[in-house]
Amino acid sequence: MNVLVWNEYRHEKENQVVADVYPDGIHGAIAEFLGEDHVQVKTATLDEEEHGLTDEVLAETDVLVWWGHKAHDEVQDEIAEKVKQRVLDGMGLVVLHSGHFSKPFKKLMGTTCDLKWREADEKERLWVVDPTHPIADGIGEYIELEKEEMYGEHFDIPAPDELVFLSWFEGGEVFRSGATFKRGRGKIFYFRPGHETYPTYYNKEIQKVIRNGVNYVRNADTPKPVYGNAQPLENITSQS
Template sequence: MTDAPDDVRVTVWNEYVHEQENETVAEIYPDGIHAVVADALREGGFDVETATLQEPEHGLTEEVLAETDVLTWWGHAAHDEVDDAVVDRVTARVRDGMGLVVMHSAHFSKVFRALMGTSCGLKWREAAETERLWVTNPAHPIVDGVDEYVEIPEAEMYGEHFDVPEPDSLVFTSWFEGGEVFRSGCCYYRGEGRVFYFRPGHETYPVYHQEEIRQVLRNACEWAAPNDDGPEVVRGNHDPIEGIDTSDERSVH
């Protein structure tokens, strides 16, 4: 069980490029995608801050990440501009227990690809087509309060094959008007951290204004938050629990 939402600190990260360069995107997200996602999470009672690519260290300093329980990530046009040192910092925090929610085109982010160890490539098409986001694991907490499917009136198509590891749990599969399907809600464990990839969210469509999508994001942040009720993780050289002879001197350590 995670902490109550008001005890979960979320940092919403966005590269914040399209909103400043494209009029269509600016009309939908005048204050940035991060502002709309942050509002959705605040409605759920989370303690939320935002960060963007343009800030020093992309707003993801060691101090910020140390105070972050869950990081959400949206990127598209500027993946290569994310500093490798920040990527290493983020992935290390995930493995240490920070949750990560990766949204839409951030499948190609350095952070997600580093954690997956694959290309994370896929098919895509922009045609403002209908998407039906089907729940494939109705027992999973990420789908609490969600109907058996969510219909998104206008979406960018993502299609298989999606080059990611087999998810530890698959909670959504999408069908698109053009006929393709896609694994749209993938849960992973990396070290002590939880990672959720959530497909919807193309910048020229108002996907993050849709209440069902906002509910999923709230559920995902609650699921991804560190689990403080579990046992302490101990690694490294360790004294035996039972009485054994430890006089063997053949170790090369």
């Protein structure tokens, strides 16, 4: 499996707090633990040519993991459209945290993907609401994070095909934090935790969920439908 971890890589360059938490970038931290599963992992960032998302790179990518926050508008529309098309053609997509506002995710959802938010160092408890789901494999009843950014409902997304996690925050809000969608031949997993100033991606349970998510959205050689005018499979008896 070829996995590409994409990250803006802006906060780490501009904010020392973030640089201290993720000295190799958020993409580096995620790529490191995904590589433990003996998959082929590469990284790409916003300021690379074509954002590191050339036709060749996308063509060989089985699963794209996306983290973005402050520079969504800098992603070229044509590149976002190519990512969308690759998902429709069967590439898996894992969207993390503030990637909910990324161009590819919004294109695939067809909604604003807006939400409530607050930075107050509050506790988050992610409840597993579908314990039989493969993405929840190896996770107990909930994951507790000591400090995270709050995301709250209403989350303006289409009704998920599957809801795996529901978060509760210390301030009282709840949020659909782990949701899957099918688009064309591709599968998408949105997973909420991961604000840049917190060491969330070093949490072993969070890592486990992301690893499970990558495996879940990987395309299992789904047949490509044939559209348009079709010849009959059986003889058709003409009717007068």
